[in-house]
Amino acid sequence: MEGLFYNADDGYLEGIVRGYRSSILTNSAYINLTQCETLEDVKLQLSASDYGTSLQNEPHMSTSMLAQKCTDKLVREFDYIRAHAVAPLQQFLDYMTYAYMIDNVILLITGTLHERDTHELLDRCHPLGVFESMPALCVATNVAELYNSVLVETPLAPYFSDCLSAEDLDEMNIEIIRNTLYKAYLEDFYHFTQTFGGPTAEIMGELLQFEADRRSLNITINSFGTELTKDDRAKLFPNIGRLYPEGNLKLAKSDDVDQVKGACDVFLEYRQFFDSSTGTGSSKTLEDRFFEYEVHLNKKSFQQQFHYALFYSFLKLKEQEIRNIVWISECISQGQKERINNYIPIF
């Protein structure tokens, strides 16, 4: 039924996004990129792709410049979509930017804690998550002040309700705040997408459930050997996802990676993350496998029409592509040619 009315508001944008999607670098383009000897070669290879025009007038190639230009292009495309979107899609796109806002907030708080230069920090913020009162974040010293002076006006305000109790801003607390925010955000986004019904709810459900599970797994694995108690750890797990509730319960009790593996063992897709025996993938880290599976899920969402998940997937795939380009050019500029093939192919 979504085919009947979807195109009235969003048909044009769907076509646009599918156009953007077809400009994502293919496998053969990556093979060509990995053959490059210098960053100038990379530029030459990329000039045939959509990135060509934005790299054209750059005399000096560097990895950070390359990442900057690629991100700028992604942001331009996203802004175009955002500017043309109407009611429910607009809200959906806004939800997607909240994740970057959370990252920026955490980045600024952490930077302030380490007494970094404000301007330098603001430059490093992701452009998709920029909001007006962001520079004011640098003066806050505790969470309540942070909330009352700055964040209460941002869309992130409701997510802060769970972490206002945290007293001081130290390394540990910031990490807890980040994860609490993400948990609240993911749950909110998930419930929002489920109100659409149809393919949007179905595909976004799958994507966000995986995102939630990945966070739970990462939190568990990273908390081994730290002073985070098991109860506190369990509070950071999002209450959505395929691991929720019994998997999360197992994760909350686990003490080592083997027990984490046991919690994931019931899901066929998650089993492979910890399966070190599978063929050529021996050099892949857990993080790479997560990315690989995420790319797989995001690719699938383009196989259905008349839903919103493809806007989300497009952003995620483009981000992965930028990570790939940066990885390849890092390897080239640092002469680490043997590790160059650790990128994650998309199409």
Added chain:
Amino acid sequence: MGAYYTRDNGGGGYYSSSSLLFYGAFSGLGLVGLYMLLTGSGEQFAVGEFLLSVSPYMWSLLGISLCVGLSVGGAAWGIFITGASLVGAGVHAPRIVTKNLISIIFCEVVAIYGLIMAIVFTAKLSDDTQTISSSEAYYKGFALFWAGLTTGLCNLVCGITVGVSGSSAALADAQDGQLFVKVLVIEIFGSIIGLFGLIVGLLVSGKGV
């Protein structure tokens, strides 16, 4: 903005208000019926008499207007579904735009079906008011009404079908040029279902002399 889709007053609220309307109308009708029945005038609540009291002209003209109206509605619906996807996909792959106009034409054909049928039905009307209450005239009126409704509904659904598959064709073509012909075949099969309604409409209206 987006009030229809937020969680608080979301899709559920929208759904229940439409069903509320339905129940309201239903119980209102029931009340009137019961009132008439219990006050001894229940015989007035006669469907058959009502049908016969409506002029055959009314029936046939209603059929004609439904025929052309629903068909044009279906065609317009299909064109906007296809068109929106087509302009979007055409930004990155301009080569598809001219080729995919055929999808728009397929939708347009649906409106032409309805128009042709409306013309055929109109030709069957006669302004001979002497025989207006004969059973032939009644039959003709009913036949034209239902033939028009059949054609109209078939064309409405057909227009939407062609529209949705046409929009898929545009997106598929933009992605991979080889897919165009394959999706077009599906689209052609979709556009044929409108013809079925056309044939049945012709047969039904043909019985009325």
